[in-house]
Structure formats: structure tokens, C-alpha cells
Amino acid sequence: MLHKPDARDQTVAAPARIAALDRARTLITLLVVLHHAVINYSYFGNGDRMRWLGFDLVVLFNDSFFMACMFFISGWFVSGSLTRWGPAIYLRRRAWRLGVPFLVSIFVVIPIAYYPSFVRYHTAETTDFNFFHFWWHTITIGPWPSGAAWFLWVLLTLDAIAALLWAAAHRAIGALGQFIDTLRDRPMTAFAAFLAFTIVIYLPMRLVFGDSAWLVPGHYPLPIQTSRILLYAGYFLAGVGVGEAGLSAGLLAENGALARRWMVWLAFALASYGVILLLVYAHHNWISNFESPPLWWHTAYGLAFATFSAAMTFTVPAVFLRFARSSFRLLDAMQPQAYGIYLLHFIPLIWLQYAVYDPAFPAFVKFAIVFAGTLSISWALTVLLRKIPVVARTI
Structure with missing residues (x-):
């Protein structure tokens, strides 16, 4: 009926x-x-x-951009899911969607994947090549790599934080969404704010930790790049705010101001990538102490990286929104x-x-x-x- x-x-x-x-x-x-x-x-x-x-x-x-952009994209769908399911069911669903694949990855996929590396770089005289011996040594002694699965445990952690904020401070998320919604017809202001936000959450961490350090607890497969901890969390939170403001009619509207200016974001991205290449060239050819570049170089590189990351994070959705009616068969x-x-x-x-x-x-x-x-x-x-x-x- x-x-x-x-x-x-x-x-x-x-x-x-x-x-x-x-x-x-x-x-x-x-x-x-x-x-x-x-x-x-x-x-x-x-x-x-x-x-x-x-x-x-x-x-x-x-x-210089793709994993930060992935966290930003992942945040888009959080608000809608929490609205539909509530924090408890949302977390249960995310644990199934992210936690179970993460466990399968670190206990099954990654050992199978890395077994050829073990075989190639160890001699028959010094190593037992039995796969199960390799598997047991990996999970008990290490190193225990996570491969691409590191993204899953970080995202699950951020999802849990988002659910907690939703339950404890829903008005704050709503206020973030309202602020972002006020920028939907002012894309240059939105980009300037996003770029400033990127610099604040990335540059100090890079200057303190450098860009190659990873935070790894013991030999367990829970790594994260130290200088990008706040970058990933910040981009995810920004994505949550974009989703709270609305996907189809907000900042990411198909015919919105952000999408129409896709060439502007692409130009910013290409220009900042050119600066990154220039700084890499300077590092290899003009700086005497290769292992310890001066502070000005780290600062300049961090600013160029932040600009490129922010610009590409705008460029990717803007291009697909602008050409939403086009064919992308692959x-x-x-x-x-x-x-x-x-x-x-x-x-x-x-x-x-x-x-x-x-x-x-x-x-x-x-x-x-x-x-x-x-x-x-x-x-x-x-x-x-x-x-x-x-x-x-x-x-």
C-alpha cells in the first residue's frame, strides 16, 4: 500500500x-x-x-597533494552519513568499511605483497624462505609495513573524532558549514582562506619535523607522516564542513563559482609546482650542505607545497564539476x-x-x-x- x-x-x-x-x-x-x-x-x-x-x-x-586531497574528499560525506545514521551506527558502519579491510590488509595482503622483496634481498644461506616463517617474523618482530592501508586507520580515527564532535558539539560543525556556505559565491575568498589554513597546519610541522619523518609506534603497522598529521586532519575537517554546507547546492555545486574558475585553480597549482621544481633544483645545485638546507629554503618549500596542495585540492573537484556532462569512461x-x-x-x-x-x-x-x-x-x-x-x- x-x-x-x-x-x-x-x-x-x-x-x-x-x-x-x-x-x-x-x-x-x-x-x-x-x-x-x-x-x-x-x-x-x-x-x-x-x-x-x-x-x-x-x-x-x-x-605534494594527493593524500591530503583524499582526506578532504573523504570528509565530504561524513555529515550526511551522521545525519542519516547517528554517531553510534555511523561508527559501526565505518569500522566494518575501514577497520575490517585494514586488518585483512596488514595480516594478509601486505605480507603476500612484500614476500618477493624478502626473497630478493636475503640470501639462501642466512634465511628461511618459507612464507609462513616470513609472515610470523613480520608480525612479531618486524618491520611490519602497512602499504597503502595506512590511510584506512588514519581515516577511521578521524571518523571517530568526527562522530564524537557531532555528538558533543554539533553546533560547532553546523557553524563551520554555515561559514563555508557563505563563501560559495566568493571562490577567491574561499581559496585564500583555505590556503591560509593550509599554511598554518602544515608549515610549522614541516619546520619542526622535516618532511621525511614518519611516526611509527614500535614495529606496528600504524604509520603516519609526522609533518602531515595536522594537514590530513585539517583537510578532513574542512571536507566535513563542505559536506555540512551541502554538496549538490553548496561550494561544490555543479554550476557554482568554484567550478567555473577551474582554470584559476589549475594556474595556481602549475605556478606553485614550478616553484617547487625550482627549489628542488636549488637544493641539488646551489646549496652547499645538501643534508641540511637553510631555514629560508625549508620555509619557501613549505609555502610552495601548501599553495600547490590547496590549489590542487580545489582543481580536482572543480574540473569534474565543470565537465560533469563530459565522458570519463575509464x-x-x-x-x-x-x-x-x-x-x-x-x-x-x-x-x-x-x-x-x-x-x-x-x-x-x-x-x-x-x-x-x-x-x-x-x-x-x-x-x-x-x-x-x-x-x-x-x-
Whole structure:
């Protein structure tokens, strides 16, 4: 019998998906796979002996924005989910969606993925090559890497903090959303505020800790880049505020002022990336003490990094919103499997790197094999795993 939906029906109903935002999230996943496939063949890396300097440009480009942008994107959907489910159910769902894959990753996926590295860099005379011996040594003694799964435990922690804030200080989140909503028709002001926010939460941490230090508790697989702790948390919180203001009609409106100025954000990003490259060149050629650059260099690099990160975080959604009616076949096809690809790609990635290590192929050929193979294998494996109902509900 037809009936008017009650309040509970309206609360629990899932919102319609916004293709442009799905594409933004899927693009970051694709960049993660690209980043991990190319880094082994970068000139200044320490992986394969076949290297190319051009790959360093890709690594530097990605590393300077993509994970911060991923946390920003993840925050978009928090407010709507908390509104529909409430903090307790929201946390239970996030624990299933993030916590379970994280445990499977660190106990199963990552040991399988890293086993070829163990075999290559240990001699038969000194090591027991039995996989289960390697697995036990990894989880009891270490090192115990987390691979790409580090993002999951950090995001789950931030989700828990967001749920706590929602329960204890909902008005504060509402006020943040209202503030962001006032900027939807003033995109330059919004960008200036976001850039200032980025500088405040990133630059002091970089000056104190540098940009290469990782915080790792013992040998447990719970790492996070020390200088970016506040950057990731801040971008996630900013994303929560954007979601609170509204996705389809707020700052991220398809025909909104932010989307219409996509070329402005891209220009800011390219200009600041050029400054980053200039500073890297200066570091390698003009600074006498390579291991300890002067304070001015660290400050300049931190400011350029913050500008690039903020500009790219505006550019990615703006481009997809501006061209929402256009076709993005690869991203649209990849979108349902993107999470599984992110979780599983380390297995084919490292095994393929191991397979092409000895042949004297050019660096680009090795990269092409690793990237295409990693993407296609992890994609196909995700499709197969998602035929299992409990897996499909998780990834």
C-alpha cells in the first residue's frame, strides 16, 4: 500500500550519487596506483637499477597533494552519513568499511605483497624462505609495513573524532558549514582562506619535523607522516564542513563559482609546482650542505607545497564539476571497483616489480608493464571478490 514516508524513512534514505564527486575520488585512487608503479623507476629512488628522471616529476607532483586531497574528499560525506545514521551506527558502519579491510590488509595482503622483496634481498644461506616463517617474523618482530592501508586507520580515527564532535558539539560543525556556505559565491575568498589554513597546519610541522619523518609506534603497522598529521586532519575537517554546507547546492555545486574558475585553480597549482621544481633544483645545485638546507629554503618549500596542495585540492573537484556532462569512461568504469583496487594493488605491484627486475628493459617499459598489470589485475581481482556478498558490502 502506498504511504507517505515518515521521518525515519527520510533519514535513512541514501542520497543520490554525484558523478563528479565519484570521479574525483576515483582519480585519486588511480593516481595512487600510478604513484606506486612509477616510484620504483624514479631517478632519485632506490628501487630498480633502470631509472628515468622524468618519473621523479610524477612522484613529486603526486606526493605534494594527493593524500591530503583524499582526506578532504573523504570528509565530504561524513555529515550526511551522521545525519542519516547517528554517531553510534555511523561508527559501526565505518569500522566494518575501514577497520575490517585494514586488518585483512596488514595480516594478509601486505605480507603476500612484500614476500618477493624478502626473497630478493636475503640470501639462501642466512634465511628461511618459507612464507609462513616470513609472515610470523613480520608480525612479531618486524618491520611490519602497512602499504597503502595506512590511510584506512588514519581515516577511521578521524571518523571517530568526527562522530564524537557531532555528538558533543554539533553546533560547532553546523557553524563551520554555515561559514563555508557563505563563501560559495566568493571562490577567491574561499581559496585564500583555505590556503591560509593550509599554511598554518602544515608549515610549522614541516619546520619542526622535516618532511621525511614518519611516526611509527614500535614495529606496528600504524604509520603516519609526522609533518602531515595536522594537514590530513585539517583537510578532513574542512571536507566535513563542505559536506555540512551541502554538496549538490553548496561550494561544490555543479554550476557554482568554484567550478567555473577551474582554470584559476589549475594556474595556481602549475605556478606553485614550478616553484617547487625550482627549489628542488636549488637544493641539488646551489646549496652547499645538501643534508641540511637553510631555514629560508625549508620555509619557501613549505609555502610552495601548501599553495600547490590547496590549489590542487580545489582543481580536482572543480574540473569534474565543470565537465560533469563530459565522458570519463575509464574513471566511470573504475569507480565501483576503486576501493578494492586501492586495497589490493600492492600484491600485483610488488610481484610485477620483482618479475621485471632482472631483465634490462628500459625504465619506461618496466613501468608500463607494472602499471598496466597492477591496475588490470587488482581490478579483475576486485570484480571477482565482489561476487561474494559479504565482500561486496565491504568494498
